[in-house]
Amino acid sequence: MSLRIENLNVAFGETKVLHDLCLDIADGEFISLLGASGCGKSTLLKSIAGLLEAGTGKVLIDGKEMNGIQPQKRGTVIVFQDLRLFPHMTAGKNIAFPMRIRGVQKERQKETVSRLLGQVQLTGYEDRKIREMSGGQMQRVALARALAADPRLLLLDEPFSGLDERLRAEMGELVRKLHRENRLTTVLVTHDKQEALKFSDRIALMSGGRILQYDTPRNIFRHPINREVAEYFGRMNYIRDGGKEIWVRPFDLRIIPSGEDCRVKDIVFMGETAEVTVDTPGGEVLCMMTGSDLEALGIAPGDPVGIEIGRKTGMAPAEGREKM
């Protein structure tokens, strides 16, 4: 289903948290929501789900205005940051909860619970008590419970923070698979930009209750509308070239051994990649390359070198993107 947010304002008492926020999500899209802590991501999800009163503005689901529609009638399910599993129920009962509310047959409930537990790799955990589960297991139960509610829009508020690398990747894969298989419109809040770039159809970067930029991973990385966005997704060199400023990502700069006007300042070798800081007449720049490229280059701090700006790397802010 599609979601459209128009000029949403949300305030807690006097403090405004969301300012004139607009967002458009097409049916079946996978959207990542990024932004610093406290910028209003959770607040946005709660407003979409109807847990918070919108001050002004609209939330439209499939074109229908949601103002005054109760949370349970919206078909939007949140997996919260703090999971919120019901402590007095077993894992299985937690997952069955949305089905019990809907009055699904007991047998069907059982089947669905065991199928979902299998999907989150917790087969046989039906009767496990919540307080006897690890953090990662609880996160997976929370995800399974959300799926049991048959959401039209799945809102994931950093559900995989704190998982170890492997499980995190697996859960990420699972969410993506579910998204692909069920065409489930999904919004994922995350602090992990790699995860966002990798998984999303589009990324919304928030700051201070506004959306700075909302675009495809490629565009938001390649054509950031301002320095804040640019630096959020990676390092950036701002090189003065005559009267104008060009933006170059460190990987788009090439060091050439035969040069006069620049000098290697520092080299940081990190295995697969390496960072080289170079003093140029226009100031310091940062170059990144693979570790093996660095070895092939054979440079040392103090060496005179030249800098070449790789092709298509000049990234002046894209015109007319400010308004999105």
Added chain:
Amino acid sequence: MREEPEKAVKKRRFMITDIILIMFVLAIILPVAVMLVWTVTERWAWPDLWPQVFSLRALDGIFQRSEVLTKLFASSIIISSAVALLSVAIGTMTARALVLYEFPGKGLVYFLTVLPFMVPATVFAMGVQITFIKLGLNNTVAGVVIAHLICSLPYGVRLLMDGTAAVGARLEEQARVLGASAGQAFFRVTLPILIPVILSAFCMSYIVSFSQYFLTLLIGGGQVKTFTIVMVPYLQSGDRNIACAYSVIFLCITLAVFAIFEKIADRWSRNTDTAFYT
């Protein structure tokens, strides 16, 4: 080597808890034991450690009046249970309002619910009596129930406020987005988790109601008889064996009532597919 200090700590902790436990048991068991002995004692003068004369006079007396007493107990239990149930129901709602919602006059409501803590019981009883006479509630069971309720509500509200604050609104929010209405979210999520606190609040309110003497006398005007009303004169007149016999019965009945309510709560939890959250 490294395990030793740990073991020592563990052992000491055991001793401390043991001592506390023993003191606790003494503080409760000893008076009860003395009371039990008193029920069959005719004379037990200082400084003897053991009664001089035993008799079954007190128990006899009580059994002879058993029909009256059964009625008395029944009315006492009904009044106190009603008070406790109302206190828990009103307390749960009040606590919810006070903890989870913002509304104008919240401070005042809170102040009013705990006011009976602060006003001396006699002053309070007078005020209630005057009001109830005007309302025509004096000398009625309903009047006594309401008066007891005013006394026991502060305990209920305080306990349930802590419970409600501990549970918070988060689980209900989660239930809502999973498809539950506001009512379902409360009854299926918060209420089962609150059961232990509700039981405490119930017992507290029950006891407060059961032990009201002055207030019951004043509002009930002698028409509404409760166990305490009948017992207190014996205590004052020095008929200690009869008073003790009454107390023992009081204790047994209270425990029985609490046990029954715990059973009911337990059964209810089980029916709603939940377990006690301890």
